[in-house]
Structure formats: structure tokens, C-alpha cells
Amino acid sequence: MSDFAVDPEEVEHIAELARVELSDEERERFAGQFGEILSAFEALDEVPETDSDPDLTNVMRPDEVRESLDQSEALRNADETEDGQFKGPRVS
Amino acid sequence: MAENIYITETTIEGADDGPLADRTVAVKDNISTEGVRTTCGSAMLDDYVPPYDATVVDRLQTAGATITGKTNMDEFGMGTTTETSAFGPTDNPAAPGYVPGGSSGGSAAAVAAGEADLALGTDTGGSVRCPAAFCDVVGIKPTYGLVSRYGLIAYANSLEQVGPLAPTVEAAAELLEVIAGPDERDGTTRDAHEHGSDYEYAAAADGDVEGLDIGVPTELLDGADERVVEQFWAAIEELEAQGASHHEVSLPSLEHAVEAYYVIAMSEASSNLARFDGVRYGTSGGYDGNWNESFAKAREEGFGEEVKRRILLGTYALSAGYHDKYYKKAQDARAWIQEDFDDALSEADILASPTMPITPFELGESLDDPMKMYLADANTTPVNLANLPAISVPVGDDDGLPVGLQLVGPAFGEKRLIRAGSALA
Numbered sequence: 145m146s147d148f149a150v151d152p153e154e155v156e157h158i159a160e161l162a163r164v165e166l167s168d169e170e171r172e173r174f175a176g177q178f179g180e181i182l183s184a185f186e187a188l189d190e191v192p193e194t195d196s197d198p199d200l201t202n203v204m205r206p207d208e209v210r211e212s213l214d215q216s217e218a219l220r221n222a223d224e225t226e227d228g229q230f231k232g233p234r235v236s
Numbered sequence: 237m238a239e240n241i242y243i244t245e246t247t248i249e250g251a252d253d254g255p256l257a258d259r260t261v262a263v264k265d266n267i268s269t270e271g272v273r274t275t276c277g278s279a280m281l282d283d284y285v286p287p288y289d290a291t292v293v294d295r296l297q298t299a300g301a302t303i304t305g306k307t308n309m310d311e312f313g314m315g316t317t318t319e320t321s322a323f324g325p326t327d328n329p330a331a332p333g334y335v336p337g338g339s340s341g342g343s344a345a346a347v348a349a350g351e352a353d354l355a356l357g358t359d360t361g362g363s364v365r366c367p368a369a370f371c372d373v374v375g376i377k378p379t380y381g382l383v384s385r386y387g388l389i390a391y392a393n394s395l396e397q398v399g400p401l402a403p404t405v406e407a408a409a410e411l412l413e414v415i416a417g418p419d420e421r422d423g424t425t426r427d428a429h430e431h432g433s434d435y436e437y438a439a440a441a442d443g444d445v446e447g448l449d450i451g452v453p454t455e456l457l458d459g460a461d462e463r464v465v466e467q468f469w470a471a472i473e474e475l476e477a478q479g480a481s482h483h484e485v486s487l488p489s490l491e492h493a494v495e496a497y498y499v500i501a502m503s504e505a506s507s508n509l510a511r512f513d514g515v516r517y518g519t520s521g522g523y524d525g526n527w528n529e530s531f532a533k534a535r536e537e538g539f540g541e542e543v544k545r546r547i548l549l550g551t552y553a554l555s556a557g558y559h560d561k562y563y564k565k566a567q568d569a570r571a572w573i574q575e576d577f578d579d580a581l582s583e584a585d586i587l588a589s590p591t592m593p594i595t596p597f598e599l600g601e602s603l604d605d606p607m608k609m610y611l612a613d614a615n616t617t618p619v620n621l622a623n624l625p626a627i628s629v630p631v632g633d634d635d636g637l638p639v640g641l642q643l644v645g646p647a648f649g650e651k652r653l654i655r656a657g658s659a660l661a
Contacts (some may be wrong), residue, residue, distance in 0.1 A: 146370075151317075158548045158551050158552045158555070160532075161551050161555060162547050162551040163513070163528055163532045163535060164544055164548065165529075165533050166536065166544070167536075170541070170544070175587070177607075178548075178549065181498075182549075184494075184495055184607065185498070185499060185562055186563065187491075188490060188495050188565040188566060188568075188569060190492070191489075191496075191568050191569045191572060192568070192572065194568045194575065196571030203424075208658070213287050213288065218287065220287060221284050221517035222517065222519040223514065223515075223519075223522070225340075230515050231515075232527065233515075233520070233524050233525065233530040233531075234525070235525070
């Protein structure tokens with residue numbers, strides 16, 4: 145297994161992309177663990193290029209109006225709502 | 237209840253009549269139940285109450301089953317021990333002091349403890365089969381597309397299926413019969429009738445293995461504990477005594493299954509879990525200011541460490557400059573694994589291996605070492621990557637620690653697995 149170093153700044157960059165704040169302690173611990181995990185992933189380099197021919201087909205249905213959740217049910221789990229809409233954080 | 241099996245105990249009555257009218261079923265807490273909170277084992281969804289039922293829950297109720305509660309699980313299905321749950325670990329009723337396996341640990345424990353007759357779990361990389369093996373019960377991971385995922389809170393869509401857990405193969409087959417079949421609300425479901433099968437699963441549990449040709453992939457024995465391997469061969473001998481035969485096969489691609497699985501599952505998870513921003517559901521934390529920063533704070537609070545680890549690694553694997561190196565290579569490995577299974581199953585009726593290469597960890601043993609936990613999935617993850625069905629059947633124990641036998645069949649070959657598995661349990 146090759147040495148694959150990940151530094152805490154790199155972890156912080158990924159965390160920003162993923163919209164997850166981390167504590168200093170998590171950042172340090174993840175840096176060490178990611179080095180080990182990504183080193184293991186390096187073994188994928190040995191995989192030959194393989195023609196995959198997945199039997200995927202688009203599944204379509206007619207675009208017809210039908211019963212669905214009513215507005216109050218759809219909003220029920222939101223912390224904050226206003227005028228029948230979801231309310232996000234206030235932008236300062 | 238000492239084992240911490242349920243996150244929410246409740247009683248949801250089913251129809252008066254039906255094939256499961258006298259049965260109780262425990263349901264994993266990532267499967268939506270209308271009006272009953274569904275947490276995915278996460279603080280993020282601590283008070284989330286789905287406004288609709290998953291298709292499998294509808295089908296349970298139509299079949300007359302009584303649902304006993306929502307079972308503990310690794311947070312969002314991410315774990316092999318049920319210890320990453322925000323609601324605490326579950327003890328193993330079949331081996332107290334040890335983990336029940338994961339991520340459907342509560343469901344397997346419910347069946348093992350007799351808290352429910354049957355249970356539903358979900359299997360993304362082994363999450364039905366691992367806890368089945370560790371808790372000494374039967375678990376089935378269906379062919380991809382056999383069972384609807386509508387109402388299952390997604391972790392890695394291209395890999396996961398809902399599957400039954402039960403004390404016997406026949407009982408698991410009865411539950412599979414109820415939940416299987418196409419659903420217009422899940423475009424990835426397929427009709428087994430169009431793929432050379434029918435849905436008479438329970439009737440297939442006749443234990444007839446006369447003439448059955450079993451392939452044994454050597455790669456899935458290499459890394460296994462010696463005493464697990466001993467139990468495995470004892471089970472093969474038992475099948476041979478009933479008229480089956482075995483030969484060894486080689487699937488070199490399986491050496492890369494764990495890496496390929498984790499790259500694909502983490503990548504899909506990083507996208508699926510983007511929806512948890514605390515606005516439509518989940519914990520918002522009530523932060524104001526920059527949107528990205530307040531979302532990031534809500535997610536820091538709501539997600540546990542393993543979930544953060546997987547979201548970050550998935551984000552990394554999909555990020556500019558690394559996509560070809562990780563995600564694309566993992567898809568190559570997936571296609572290669574599918575080819576290897578096709579070849580092996582053209583020269584054998586089913587393939588057999590230990591379900592888990594190890595016996596259950598002690599509670600707390602693997603929590604600080606993610607790689608150790610990931611490597612335990614070596615024998616189960618290839619099956620999800622190949623979209624195939626598999627069953628785990630209890631085959632004895634090693635000093636009180638249960639060992640499971642995994643049987644893998646061709647797509648929509650559930651009846652073949654049920655027939656063979658029922659020769660043992």
C-alpha cells in the first residue's frame with residue numbers, strides 16, 4: 145500500500161465543497177484516515193478498462209395530473225415555513 | 237428491552253386477512269411509515285415523520301402483517317455493526333456483548349430475540365446478509381429491481397434493495413413473496429415473469445439440492461478466518477450429503493470489490509445526502525447568514541462521523557481531477573465483476589462463500605478503525621455491484637459466535653437460492 149498523505153487543509157477544502165463544517169479535531173482525524181482509505185482505493189489502478197454495456201432504458205409515463213401530497217403535508221417536516229413555502233436561513 | 241432493537245416501538249395494524257395476517261414484522265428505520273417517525277438512525281431526522289408509506293409498507297399492510305416498530309440501524313445505512321446509530325448500539329441477542337452486524341442490525345436482532353416474527357432490512361453492500369449471519373438468522377438480498385425502493389430513504393440507489401430477515405428460509409421466502417414485484421413509483425423495478433421466474437418463493441423452500449452444482453470462489457475464502465472457513469466447508473459437506481456437488485472457481489475481479497463498492501457508494505451518498513440541509517426537513521440549527529455556512533453548520537450538527545466521512549470521500553472521488561481516477565475506475569471494476577459472475581454462473585448453478593469473513597466484532601471494537609470495518613464487507617459487496625440475488629443462511633457457530641453461509645445466484649434466481657438454502661435452515 146502506497147503512502148498517500150492528505151493534509152487537514154485538503155480535508156477542509158473537500159468539506160467546503162460538501163457543505164459540512166468540521167471541528168479541528170475531526171479535520172485532523174479525517175486527514176489521517178483519508179490517507180489510509182485513499183491508499184486502499186489506489187488499487188483500482190490495476191483494474192483493466194472494461195466495456196460495460198448496461199441494459200438501461202428510460203422509463204417514461206404520461207405527464208398527467210394526479211393525486212399528490214397536499215401543501216400542509218409537504219411542509220409538515222420543515223422547521224420554518226411562511227405563506228405555504230419553505231423558509232431558508234435569513235441572508236445577512 | 238435490553239438490546240436496544242427499536243428506535244420507535246409502535247403497532248401498525250394490517251388488513252384482517254392476507255398471507256401475513258398472523259405475523260408481526262419489524263421494519264428498518266430508513267423505510268418510510270406514514271405518521272410514524274423515520275430517523276435513518278440519524279440525529280438529522282430525529283423528528284422526521286413521513287407523510288406517506290413506502291411501497292413495501294403498503295404491501296405488508298395489505299398482506300395483513302402487524303408492524304411492531306422501526307428498528308435501529310447504522311446511520312443512513314453506513315456501517316457494518318449498527319454502532320454508528322445516533323440512538324446507541326444494539327446488542328446481539330445471539331451473542332451478547334457482540335455487535336449484531338449492520339446496517340440492519342435492529343431488524344436481525346428483532347428476529348433473533350423473537351421480538352418480531354419477521355423483519356425488513358435494506359442491503360446496499362451486505363446490510364441484510366451481515367446482520368443475518370451475525371445474529372444467526374436468514375436474510376435475503378433480492379436481485380436489483382425485484383423489490384420497490386419507493387419510500388426507502390436513499391443511500392446509494394444503484395446498489396440497494398429492501399430484503400427480508402426471518403428465522404427460516406421458508407419464512408423469509410414468504411415475506412419476499414409479499415414485497416416483490418413491479419411498482420410504477422420505482423422505475424428501476426422489473427417483473428420477474430419477464431426474466432424467467434415467478435413469485436412462488438415459499439413453495440420453492442423444499443430443500444431439494446439433488447444434482448445442484450455449487451461453485452466456490454477461492455477469492456472469498458482467502459481472507460476469511462480459519463474457523464469461519466471450517467464452518468463453511470462443513471455446510472458444503474452437508475449439502476453434498478444431500479446430493480449437491482461443488483467445484484472451485486476463480487473470480488479475480490473480486491479482489492477489487494471493496495474499493496469499487498466504497499467509491500461508488502460514497503459517491504452516490506454524497507449526492508443523495510445533499511438534500512439534508514435543514515430547510516425542508518431535518519435539523520436546521522436556526523442559523524442565519526451565508527446560506528452555505530448555515531447549511532454546513534446544520535449538517536455538522538445533524539450528521540455523525542461515519543456519515544461525514546463518507547460524504548467527504550464521495551465528494552472527493554467525484555471532484556474535478558479525481559473523477560476518472562476513482563469513480564470511473566470503480567465503474568470499470570463493477571463491469572468486470574459482473575462479467576466474472578456471469579462466467580462463473582454459466583458453469584455452476586449457484587456460488588457459495590462465507591457471508592462474513594469473520595465472526596461478530598465485540599461491541600466497540602471496530603468503531604475507531606473505518607478500514608477494518610470496510611474490509612469486513614469483502615464477500616457481500618460484490619453481489620450488490622453485480623445486481624445479483626443472495627441469501628445468508630446460519631450454518632453453526634464458532635464458540636457461540638454465529639457463522640453464515642452466503643449463496644449467490646443468477647439475476648432473478650431467488651427460487652434457486654431458496655431451494656438450496658432451505659436444505660440447511
